Amino acid sequence: MRSYAVSSLLLAHHCLALSQYLSSLPTEFQSSHAKWAWVSYESPAVAVIPGSFNRTALQAPHEGDASDPIVREAFSQLNETDFVAYDQRFFHLIGPDATIDHVQELAYQTHEAPCFDQATGNLFFAEWGPPGGDNGTHDWQYLLNTRNNSLQKIKTDPPTYNAHGCVIYDSQMYVVTDGYEDVETGQLVRIDPNTWRHETILNNYHGQPFLGFNDLDIDSDGNFWLTDSKSAFGRDLIEFSNPTNPTIYFVNSTTMRPRPVHITTGNTNGIAVSRSQADPSVHTVYLPDTGFSEFKPVSRKNPLGDRALFAYDAAEGGVLKNARFLNNPIAWFYDGIRASKNGYLFAGAGDGVDVIDPVDGLTLGTIRVGGGENVAVSVAFGKNELWIVGRGGVWHVNGVKEELARDW
Ligand SMILES: *[C@@H]1O[C@H](CO)[C@@H](O)[C@H](O)[C@H]1NC(C)=O
Ligand SMILES: *[C@@H]1O[C@H](CO)[C@@H](O)[C@H](O)[C@H]1NC(C)=O
Ligand SMILES: *[C@@H]1O[C@H](CO)[C@@H](O)[C@H](O)[C@H]1NC(C)=O
Ligand SMILES: *[C@@H]1O[C@H](CO)[C@@H](O)[C@H](O)[C@H]1NC(C)=O
Ligand SMILES: *[C@@H]1O[C@H](CO)[C@@H](O)[C@H](O)[C@H]1NC(C)=O
Numbered sequence: 001m002r003s004y005a006v007s008s009l010l011l012a013h014h015c016l017a018l019s020q021y022l023s024s025l026p027t028e029f030q031s032s033h034a035k036w037a038w039v040s041y042e043s044p045a046v047a048v049i050p051g052s053f054n055r056t057a058l059q060a061p062h063e064g065d066a067s068d069p070i071v072r073e074a075f076s077q078l079n080e081t082d083f084v085a086y087d088q089r090f091f092h093l094i095g096p097d098a099t100i101d102h103v104q105e106l107a108y109q110t111h112e113a114p115c116f117d118q119a120t121g122n123l124f125f126a127e128w129g130p131p132g133g134d135n136g137t138h139d140w141q142y143l144l145n146t147r148n149n150s151l152q153k154i155k156t157d158p159p160t161y162n163a164h165g166c167v168i169y170d171s172q173m174y175v176v177t178d179g180y181e182d183v184e185t186g187q188l189v190r191i192d193p194n195t196w197r198h199e200t201i202l203n204n205y206h207g208q209p210f211l212g213f214n215d216l217d218i219d220s221d222g223n224f225w226l227t228d229s230k231s232a233f234g235r236d237l238i239e240f241s242n243p244t245n246p247t248i249y250f251v252n253s254t255t256m257r258p259r260p261v262h263i264t265t266g267n268t269n270g271i272a273v274s275r276s277q278a279d280p281s282v283h284t285v286y287l288p289d290t291g292f293s294e295f296k297p298v299s300r301k302n303p304l305g306d307r308a309l310f311a312y313d314a315a316e317g318g319v320l321k322n323a324r325f326l327n328n329p330i331a332w333f334y335d336g337i338r339a340s341k342n343g344y345l346f347a348g349a350g351d352g353v354d355v356i357d358p359v360d361g362l363t364l365g366t367i368r369v370g371g372g373e374n375v376a377v378s379v380a381f382g383k384n385e386l387w388i389v390g391r392g393g394v395w396h397v398n399g400v401k402e403e404l405a406r407d408w
Contacts, residue, residue, distance in 0.1 A: 234295025250318025266291020336378025
């Protein structure tokens with residue numbers, strides 16, 4: 001009897017301590033199909049961890065170590081979840097009906113450039129870089145029919161080499177590429193999704209080749225924001241070395257005249273442009289740096305490399321002003337980033353997609369992709385759903401309460 005009493009007391013203590021680090025879920029989330037955790041600073045156990053503990057910037061929160069077995073177990077429980085809330089607002093955005101499914105299990109290599117066509121239900125995306133393709137070079141892309149989950153490989157006419165970013169605007173696909181070998185340099189192309197005709201609309205800056213585009217966004221005036229990065233050289237997709245440092249170009253879509261608006265000795269990667277919540281006539285540009293991810297002379301993730309997410313206001317002609325430091329990822333680095341209809345930022349961040357408030361910069365929560373080798377790289381929005389592509393394939397997040405796809 002006594003030992004029973006002791007063990008149930010221990011169990012009660014154990015649950016209490018766990019529930020101190022992981023707060024109990026709001027009532028309507030307790031019966032969700034998805035697995036949730038809530039890490040809230042309203043619980044003092046989150047601000048102060050007893051004993052010793054450690055986690056590097058390369059490790060997701062679930063990989064954290066702690067000498068206290070109860071805290072250690074709370075960390076590892078995060079690896080069992082689909083959604084981790086760090087803020088009440090995340091519950092309101094995602095809602096209790098949201099689910100996440102790993103709909104396509106693909107190679108543990110980078111998948112990129114997702115574009116979701118709401119009219120057809122097709123998700124276009126790319127397998128990027130080595131070890132896939134022809135020595136890393138891909139002259140094909142994937143097309144996922146999301147209505148029956150059938151996946152095919154497509155080739156545009158002429159082929160699109162090393163597609164890296166995609167946005168659908170006015171029923172046309174705009175895709176940026178890295179180019180390949182010493183044959184082709186990075187380009188901005190327009191692809192007609194009905195005929196798969198590919199037309200190059202920009203391939204140089206006053207005669208200088210681009211390094212290799214990583215991503216793009218298109219603002220509500222239809223102008224382009226392109227991120228030119230050193231990743232293609234870093235992964236040996238192109239044979240020339242960087243002619244300049246990674247640069248963001250604003251391209252006036254009327255004249256197709258590119259102008260550099262930002263340059264970094266780290267690396268460029270994703271970009272999101274949305275109308276300012278405070279003043280819809282102003283575009284806000286969100287730029288994560290990814291100097292954290294190094295390629296040469298050795299390929300490694302350097303926790304001292306730059307990972308900061310900055311927000312800027314775009315002035316006439318694309319000049320960036322009012323720089324503000326918005327966030328630094330809880331873990332890993334921000335890869336693809338998109339702004340939802342109401343401006344919330346969704347960024348591939350390794351262990352999952354981080355959802356970030358565009359004004360106060362706080363990480364509201366993480367949509368997880370299952371742990372292990374899986375990595376969330378980039379996202380595409382539907383109305384109340386999103387698609388995540390990355391290492392390990394494609395995930396579908398359905399039943400999201402917040403409307404995600406923008407209408408420009
Ligand atoms: C934390 O972990 C890292 C990586 O394992 C290690 O280099 C560092 O020394 C650890 N720090 C402490 C305080 O244990
Ligand atoms: C999925 O739907 C598309 C378009 O209707 C059709 O062409 C394709 O054969 C279907 N695939 C499967 C596996 O049902
Ligand atoms: C593949 O790329 C590597 C690195 O650039 C190069 O050394 C090698 O020769 C290439 N192999 C082929 C078959 O092109
Ligand atoms: C783009 O170029 C056109 C034609 O020169 C000009 O009228 C327009 O103001 C430019 N747009 C921006 C945002 O600079
Ligand atoms: C997290 O969970 C995944 C999937 O079950 C597993 O492969 C991985 O090893 C786990 N990670 C840790 C650090 O336990």
